[in-house]
Amino acid sequence: MTATASGIVGRGGEAAGQLFRSWFDGLTAAAEEKRGAAYVFVMGSVTELLRCFDFPIVFPEINSLQTAVRHVAHEYLNEAENYGYSPDICGYVKADVAVQLRRGAHPMGRIPKPALAVCTNACNTYIKWGEIWERMHGMPMFTLDIPGSRGAGVTSAPGSEDFERERAYVAGQLGELITLCERVSGRAFDIDRLREHLGHANTMQAAWRELIDCNRSRPAVFNALSDGTIYLGVANGFRGTAEGAAFFRDLLEELCYKAANGIGTVTKEQWRLAFVGVPCYPIFRRFAELFTHWGGVFVNSTYLWFASGGSHVDFQYDLERPLESLAAGVLRTVRAAMDSMFFQAPSLAEMIDPFGIDGVVFHPIKSCRTVSTGLADTRRALMALRDIPSLFIESDLMDRRVVSEAQLKNRADAFFEGLAARRAQPALAR
Amino acid sequence: MSRPLTAELFPQWHADGVDEILARCRELVEDPDFPTVKRWRERGGRVVGHFQVYFPEEIAHAAGLLPFKVRGAPLEPAQADSHFGSYLCSILKSSLELALSKRVELDLFVTHPICDAARNLAGVWGRNCGYPCRILYLPQNPNSAFAVDYLRDEYQRLTRVVEEVAGAPVTAEALRGSIGVFNANRALLRRLYALRRAEPWRVSVDEAYVLVALAGMLPREEHNALLSAVLPLLERRAVHRRDKVRVILEGGFCEQPPLDLLRAIGRSCDVVDDDLLVGLRWLVADVPVGDDPWRALAHAYVEGSAHSPVQHDLRKPKERMLVERLERCGAEAAILLAAKMCEPGLEELVVHTRTLDGRGVPYFVSEFEENMTSFDGLEIQLETFVENLLFV
Numbered sequence A: 001m002t003a004t005a006s007g008i009v010g011r012g013g014e015a016a017g018q019l020f021r022s023w024f025d026g027l028t029a030a031a032e033e034k035r036g037a038a039y040v041f042v043m044g045s046v047t048e049l050l051r052c053f054d055f056p057i058v059f060p061e062i063n064s065l066q067t068a069v070r071h072v073a074h075e076y077l078n079e080a081e082n083y084g085y086s087p088d089i090c091g092y093v094k095a096d097v098a099v100q101l102r103r104g105a106h107p108m109g110r111i112p113k114p115a116l117a118v119c120t121n122a123c124n125t126y127i128k129w130g131e132i133w134e135r136m137h138g139m140p141m142f143t144l145d146i147p148g149s150r151g152a153g154v155t156s157a158p159g160s161e162d163f164e165r166e167r168a169y170v171a172g173q174l175g176e177l178i179t180l181c182e183r184v185s186g187r188a189f190d191i192d193r194l195r196e197h198l199g200h201a202n203t204m205q206a207a208w209r210e211l212i213d214c215n216r217s218r219p220a221v222f223n224a225l226s227d228g229t230i231y232l233g234v235a236n237g238f239r240g241t242a243e244g245a246a247f248f249r250d251l252l253e254e255l256c257y258k259a260a261n262g263i264g265t266v267t268k269e270q271w272r273l274a275f276v277g278v279p280c281y282p283i284f285r286r287f288a289e290l291f292t293h294w295g296g297v298f299v300n301s302t303y304l305w306f307a308s309g310g311s312h313v314d315f316q317y318d319l320e321r322p323l324e325s326l327a328a329g330v331l332r333t334v335r336a337a338m339d340s341m342f343f344q345a346p347s348l349a350e351m352i353d354p355f356g357i358d359g360v361v362f363h364p365i366k367s368c369r370t371v372s373t374g375l376a377d378t379r380r381a382l383m384a385l386r387d388i389p390s391l392f393i394e395s396d397l398m399d400r401r402v403v404s405e406a407q408l409k410n411r412a413d414a415f416f417e418g419l420a421a422r423r424a425q426p427a428l429a430r
Numbered sequence B: 001m002s003r004p005l006t007a008e009l010f011p012q013w014h015a016d017g018v019d020e021i022l023a024r025c026r027e028l029v030e031d032p033d034f035p036t037v038k039r040w041r042e043r044g045g046r047v048v049g050h051f052q053v054y055f056p057e058e059i060a061h062a063a064g065l066l067p068f069k070v071r072g073a074p075l076e077p078a079q080a081d082s083h084f085g086s087y088l089c090s091i092l093k094s095s096l097e098l099a100l101s102k103r104v105e106l107d108l109f110v111t112h113p114i115c116d117a118a119r120n121l122a123g124v125w126g127r128n129c130g131y132p133c134r135i136l137y138l139p140q141n142p143n144s145a146f147a148v149d150y151l152r153d154e155y156q157r158l159t160r161v162v163e164e165v166a167g168a169p170v171t172a173e174a175l176r177g178s179i180g181v182f183n184a185n186r187a188l189l190r191r192l193y194a195l196r197r198a199e200p201w202r203v204s205v206d207e208a209y210v211l212v213a214l215a216g217m218l219p220r221e222e223h224n225a226l227l228s229a230v231l232p233l234l235e236r237r238a239v240h241r242r243d244k245v246r247v248i249l250e251g252g253f254c255e256q257p258p259l260d261l262l263r264a265i266g267r268s269c270d271v272v273d274d275d276l277l278v279g280l281r282w283l284v285a286d287v288p289v290g291d292d293p294w295r296a297l298a299h300a301y302v303e304g305s306a307h308s309p310v311q312h313d314l315r316k317p318k319e320r321m322l323v324e325r326l327e328r329c330g331a332e333a334a335i336l337l338a339a340k341m342c343e344p345g346l347e348e349l350v351v352h353t354r355t356l357d358g359r360g361v362p363y364f365v366s367e368f369e370e371n372m373t374s375f376d377g378l379e380i381q382l383e384t385f386v387e388n389l390l391f392v
Helices: A011-032 A047-053 A060-069 A073-083 A091-101 A124-137 A161-185 A191-214 A226-237 A242-260 A281-292 A322-342 A345-352 A375-385 A405-429 B018-030 B035-042 B057-062 B090-100 B118-128 B147-166 B172-198 B205-216 B220-235 B259-268 B293-303 B318-329 B343-359 B376-391
Strands: A037-039 A114-120 A141-144 A271-277 A296-301 A359-363 A390-392 B047-051 B066-070 B108-111 B133-135 B245-250 B269-274 B333-339 B363-368
Touching: A011 A226, A011 A242, A037 A047, A047 A161, A047 A191, A060 A073, A060 A091, A060 A226, A060 A281, A073 A091, A091 A124, A114 A124, A114 A161, A124 A141, A124 B343, A141 A161, A161 A322, A161 B147, A191 A226, A191 A242, A191 A322, A226 A242, A226 A281, A271 A345, A271 A375, A281 A296, A281 A405, A322 B118, A345 A375, A359 A375, A359 A405, A375 A390, A375 B118, A390 A405, B018 B205, B018 B220, B018 B259, B035 B047, B035 B066, B047 B057, B057 B066, B057 B147, B057 B172, B057 B293, B066 B205, B090 B118, B108 B118, B108 B147, B118 B133, B147 B293, B172 B205, B172 B220, B172 B269, B172 B293, B205 B220, B205 B259, B205 B269, B245 B259, B245 B318, B245 B376, B259 B269, B259 B376, B269 B318, B269 B333, B318 B343, B333 B343, B333 B376, B343 B363, B363 B376
Parallel strands: A037 A114, A114 A141, A271 A296, A271 A359, A359 A390, B047 B066, B047 B108, B108 B133, B245 B269, B245 B333, B333 B363
Antiparallel strands: none
């Protein structure tokens, strides 16, 4: 994308790249200074809280996907498998095991060792992953347990007795986490710093919702698969920071400008698609091109929902009651992230009309059973709710051994031919 | 709702001789049609299906419902297969197959997010079955000072769902009574495992497994009666004592190894302890029956429970629990199993093998699937392993 005279279009991608480089430079410096980091995950990172203790923040999921995007994941996977890990477990975990075995060596710099880890139950592998660090580094791991929906639509409403009990459980644990952070960091908790980080998180979360809504416009102003993944990196890595808030303010301005001026993310938008699952990082660019080649653009994705930690929900922290509000926010957002993996069919059906979606692409992956196990059934459920074409393709987010590019292309091509035939049908009938 | 138990659901177990009794029990455990559940329903009873690993069955029992342990079955997932993607363990598919094929009809299904795959079950199940499907969020931070209070509330929430299914309230008195029934069951199961540790030649791993598994498909009073009759027979069973290698078996916490695999292991080794169906033995001591039985159950879960790969508890590091089990049982070696595609099980193998390597404890590793049928190769490998222990 070429920047226009206004200097707005295209700046989001450049700014994200700079932020990412600065983040990893900071991590490398922390590793060299032997400063311990807080290891966290995208669903329930609570970085708003952890930043109060000046921990460098490490997202091992992001580190791992970077090895795949940079085409070196197989080296890391092999090393972890030689250590004893099965080919049938999460590739993210294995890449990180190799990073740890290499004393933090990573294609983007050096990752500091963990001083503590915070693992929510949004993904069970988070907890098993944390146990690996416990063994390797002997540092404390904190499991932040967040009760999710008890079934499809069985979710405690804010203000209800059940919600308050759940919030109290989360709040209690956050208090325990604060005590742990004080002990590990040697710094006292400062509620005003928390308030400051929550304020930035509010800005980012509000922008995230608006950003997704921007893609209702035709043509779509960003590709939820490729651009969206970049935005997700900033949303997670800079959550609760002034830089993150500024980035999303600027990005939103850019996307609104594009929407107002009819500037799309692809040259000639033909098909508006929804993406369900996790991208194929070993062939990230070519995977996106399977669709953009046909003029297909992903206007929304469940990845934007769950991988942002549930930032798509309408929630703002109450800065007058920071701790209580943090507990409520963590409960609501992480729960929403889980719902967007396990109970997403109604939300997908509701998205079709406002986003003008022509087809839905389901992409389950070997590595992540949290996201992938229910997708075949979700597809059936969506088909029952709406008459919408869909494509079901499987590969992986890390392991190129289970990525069959030719097969993926065949399936994608057939899907678009089907879409074209479907679009032509009314004309033929006339 | 009154309990529809007017006669035994499994009267066939009454037979002459412990071998015949065990044979009949085995037949029932291996029957993928779960006839005792059908009989219960024919008598007007309602059924709560609960997926692995642990479920507070006392709450369902107190409502007059039959708690049925959903732990897969050795069958082809003809209908369930199309509801899942690839790279999944077998138990998820075979469990859903039981529901879709109506081999087992439930009135409520409850699952706990034990792993990334299983946590999808409530969604999938709920989209395909007409009855309520719920997730029970057992605390995954049992080290929090708030875990017991949370779980007590969670059990009360579950009770409300159970009451709706049963059409009757669950009183504290009824729950205390149910806890008493299950305490008796826990004591009998502890006795069975004590016998295996002390005199393992009297009851093999597959025989013990069958006796435990029946708990998941019979009213617990009936299971208590069965165990009360069988245990004395086993304790004085006239069998020739053979010196075999004493081993522990790990890896049976969720998907269950085929009985023939256990039998093959039993031919070579004395399995003196295991984690097979550990959820049915999760609470390791009697639950005190106090004023608040919901809290008593919650407290027992957090403070008095076994361990498994799917629970993280700072007080139960996996390495230490493995070593303690070995030492407690006087085992010389370990058999480490993992179900194919079982992520927690496969991850645990790394911990276990490295721990045992570090201590110089011999071990045998194998993956399995619940519907595998050929064990010849595995048995030869196992015999070689045992011979190495005995003669090298």
